[in-house]
Amino acid sequence: MSNDSQKAGDKFDQARRGFLEKLGKAAAGAGAASALPAPAWGGASFLEAFGDMFNKQYKKMTRKEIDAALSRIRRRALRQYGVEIDCDDTPPQENVVFGYAINISTCQGYRDCVHACVKENNLGRDSQVEYIRVLEMDQGTRNLEEADHYYDPDTVPVEGKYYLPVQCMQCDDPPCVKACPVEATWMEPDGIVVIDYDWCIGCRYCMAACPYWARHFNWSQPKLPPEEINTKTHYLGNRPRPRGVVEKCHFCIQRTREGGQPACMEACPTGARVFGNLLDPDSEIRYILENKTVFRLKEDLGTEPKLWYYTD
Amino acid sequence: MQSLFRFLLDGAREALRGGSMYRLWCIGLLVVAAFGTLQYIEQLRHGLMVTGMSDQVSWGFYIANFAFLVGIAAAAVLLVIPAYAFHRSDVKEVVLLGEGMAVAAVTMAILFVIVDLGRPDRLWHMIPYIGRFNFPGSLLAWDVVVLNVYLLLNLCIPFYILYSRYRGHAPSTRAYFPFVVLAMFWAISIHAVTAFLFSANSGRPFWHTSLLAPRFIASAFASGPALIILTLQVLRRVTAYPVKQSVIDMLAVIMMIAMQINVFFVIAELFTDFYNEGAHAASIHYLFLGMHGFDALRNWIWIALLMNLVAMVILTVNPWRREMRLLNLACVLGFVGIWIEKGMGLVIPGYIPTPLGEIFEYFPTGTEFAIALAIWAIGLLMFTVMAKVAIAVETGRMRAPPPSHDLAVNPEG
Known part of the structure; x- marks a missing residue:
């Protein structure tokens, strides 16, 4: 994942734009979001929406639940903005x-x-x-x-x-x-x-x-x-x-x-x-x-x- | 169990039955509620940006109505105390109506908070154990507790009494009296906690005054009786239910005292803030005089103050207070005056200027009005239906058919 952004600046932006174009053609086929069906529930699958809905408060989550939430966040960003982000805690x-x-x-x-x-x-x-x-x-x-x-x-x-x-x-x-x-x-x-x-x-x-x-x-x-x-x-x-x-x-x-x-x-x-x-x-x-x-x-x-x- | 079912069924039937005026009234309310619900769906779709609220003024018309309605709910206690503690039979006849009003008012207050939420889909986060409830730290958590318990108390006590009468039993005082006592203290608590919700914020000097809770109680005990007096007269006219004049006289006296105290509190606040005007007075300066050319609330607050003063004078002069038309005028003026004063007049100036000194004004949008109107319509409809059923039971029109095995039949109740 990209661990960059502040200084890599323009070069990275260009690379990402290229990536975005490809992404558009591949219709959300990239990486973690490969299983996305046609938009429903605001573009998310039912399971995805369910996961968002019943996300626990951060401090109450187990490691496993946090990891699941983090990957949901990454998929959500890809859905909403078409950008692969890196999200950690x-x-x-x-x-x-x-x-x-x-x-x-x-x-x-x-x-x-x-x-x-x-x-x-x-x-x-x-x-x-x-x-x-x-x-x-x-x-x-x-x-x-x-x-x-x-x-x-x-x-x-x-x-x-x-x-x-x-x-x-x-x-x-x-x-x-x-x-x-x-x-x-x-x-x-x-x-x-x-x-x-x-x-x-x-x-x-x-x-x-x-x-x-x-x-x-x-x-x-x-x-x-x-x-x-x-x-x-x-x-x-x-x-x-x-x-x-x-x-x-x-x-x-x-x-x-x-x-x-x-x-x-x-x-x-x-x-x-x-x-x-x-x-x-x-x-x-x-x-x-x-x-x-x-x-x-x-x-x-x-x-x-x-x-x-x-x-x- | 079977009779409980029949009670609910009979109640529903009673609510649906009625003359053409009654039906027209209910349908009208439903239409208003439906229109506002559609507006609320729009708000859900687009987010709270359809309101006039901003980062600068982050609470608006919704919370203003909320603060006012908690006061109306609390004022039901003014019937409960004379009825149950002093055993005034004339008040006892209408106490259920007061409790019905409390139920409707609390429901409206809760609805106003819900429509104000950015994420109503996450309301379950407040449920203890499933969610995380910041109790006792958060005053908002306190408010959730006291309002819901108050709602429950005011639902259960009248329900028990009506259900007993429906079955022809005399309600057992020992069964419900402890809850009545609890409800008396609880009424004060809901409004005190709501005041603390605001006064807890030391970063908002306009709210951060120990006078706020007493002011809330005083204005509630003026606006509440105003509404009850008007409602009782309407009920006296449109139903066969006897409402004794002595009840209205008593409420008028209570309203008089409360309004006098309320006006005195306003004067005390004005003196303290303006005599040596410091940073603490910025919001009240904006409210009453405007600031740097911004004065959206100035006319409103002066009108409200004038209304309250006229109401106070009418109530204070003994012959005027006894003249029903003048009394009704005082009730309307006092009700609207306090709605302005402790609704928009309390909530909005708390945000102007912001803690960083910025002045950014707030104007509610049509969406906010429509949604607020819908909530008021829902509250009125709730009260109408509850009053209709309660009156049917109280006058003996709605009774369970006496089962043969039922022994203690006491039609008097």
């Missing part, structure tokens, strides 16, 4: 709790993080959902109500403004997790608050509970251009989402659990983003927390965000 590493620090003196408001995130995490292109929102603020205030969410000048940074990127804070005491009536969202041992998209009932109570407006809902089936799909996906992360469920930033779980950087950090041209293991005393993020002036957004609410802001 890499577990958390021992003695790792992830944290993030953003330097607001260096952030220039380019929004490269936002766009990298959209691509990396297979966000619906039509819905314009973005996990990261960069707020343009007047120097001298941190009043969110005065922030500009949709700033669009010819060039950034604008004189007299500074930029505050906001995304899921991966709270250590997450109010969204408490709110969920069906335990479809929880905090993993490495500190990432995840969502089981196949378990969420779409009540959106977590969205009411989140003080950071980090959660987004799929009001319709998200539309993804097949050629832009990131095929390296994680069960609790960036796999293509169904309609009617909530999603949010997951610290690029598909990358970070394998030692990689989140896409937003990799994309940041100013080096304003520092991601790392809070339990490692030699990590850069620990250095920042111990030596810089840091603050957290809405710290007074007591949700213990694991995303800090700092200044030089």
Whole structure:
């Protein structure tokens, strides 16, 4: 399977497009999806639909059931987008709790993080959902109500403004997790608050509970251009989402659990983003927390965000 | 077992029988319900994007109606307490109707939550053991428990009483009284829990106030009696069922006190938020005054406030309250006023501005209206049918043919 996507870029896209054409001719005859009958039940076989319907919550599944669910996810992506994706469920590493620090003196408001995130995490292109929102603020205030969410000048940074990127804070005491009536969202041992998209009932109570407006809902089936799909996906992360469920930033779980950087950090041209293991005393993020002036957004609410802001 | 079957059969027969007005009413409701059901099918096909909701305002008209209807359901207790605890015979005659109203209101409330779900096909995830139920952590899980138990209580108690009377037995007080007591406390719990559902969110300052639960109870005890007073008069007119004026007088007094308290709570909230206006006041500022040129709810909330004030004045002046036409006006104003105030007026400003300070307004779509209307029609139809059967049993029109071996025959009940 393709274990690529971020950098192999154009070359891979071309190869995949070639593959897609062949796929069209072979009428879904490729690989795992070979047994698909004519479209019924939304293009799936009855057994497939049955399997989706009675999928258990992730944490309740046995290894065998998880593997079956993962291959159903792969077949679903092939059906819906004609793309062969790789979906795994890499577990958390021992003695790792992830944290993030953003330097607001260096952030220039380019929004490269936002766009990298959209691509990396297979966000619906039509819905314009973005996990990261960069707020343009007047120097001298941190009043969110005065922030500009949709700033669009010819060039950034604008004189007299500074930029505050906001995304899921991966709270250590997450109010969204408490709110969920069906335990479809929880905090993993490495500190990432995840969502089981196949378990969420779409009540959106977590969205009411989140003080950071980090959660987004799929009001319709998200539309993804097949050629832009990131095929390296994680069960609790960036796999293509169904309609009617909530999603949010997951610290690029598909990358970070394998030692990689989140896409937003990799994309940041100013080096304003520092991601790392809070339990490692030699990590850069620990250095920042111990030596810089840091603050957290809405710290007074007591949700213990694991995303800090700092200044030089 | 056989008589239970006959009871249900007779009940169904009674529900289907009726004059032309009754039939027209039922058919009209069915048509409204059917139209909304078709709209709901459209919503299922396209997803919730057919609504006006967004990531910014992620709950809308559905949840607004839900919050209001839980209050109507809770208000049935205002008949239950005088009837069963204080043994007022005049109230006892209509208490079953109040419980019927509670059943209809809770059902509507539950339906409003279901149509709001993104994945109603996964509702079974809430069933303990089969699914995963986040109890006691999630307030929504609490609400599911209290609403369903309340529904069950208000179905079982009247069912037992009616079934006993149908068979010519006197219902045994000892059998049902413990459940009546439970239902009294439960009524308060359903509305308190629904208020906590909102006030639990510390990230939403508009909801995050300890006054919310008292406000919910006060407004419920004003809007509930308003609906009951109007309904009882309709029933008095269209059926032979005797509804004593003393019941209506009692409910009017309760509504008066509740409305006074409700208005006082609103004033308290306005003072606290506006005297030293901080970030906490942003939503209420948007609601009452508008913000940065956005003011979709401003006129609505002022109209609601005015309605409640007029209702309060009518209710407070003794001779006016006793004048039936004025009382009815107060009931209509109070009912609609509170529907606006704690429906859209409560749910929507909680989302405006968003926790990140963005202002994005919400307007319900035709689909949302049609589906909401259908749910109201279903509730009205449920109440109509239940009231019809209950009245038939209570007036002795619907009785089991006395079996020869049945001993304790007590037609009085």
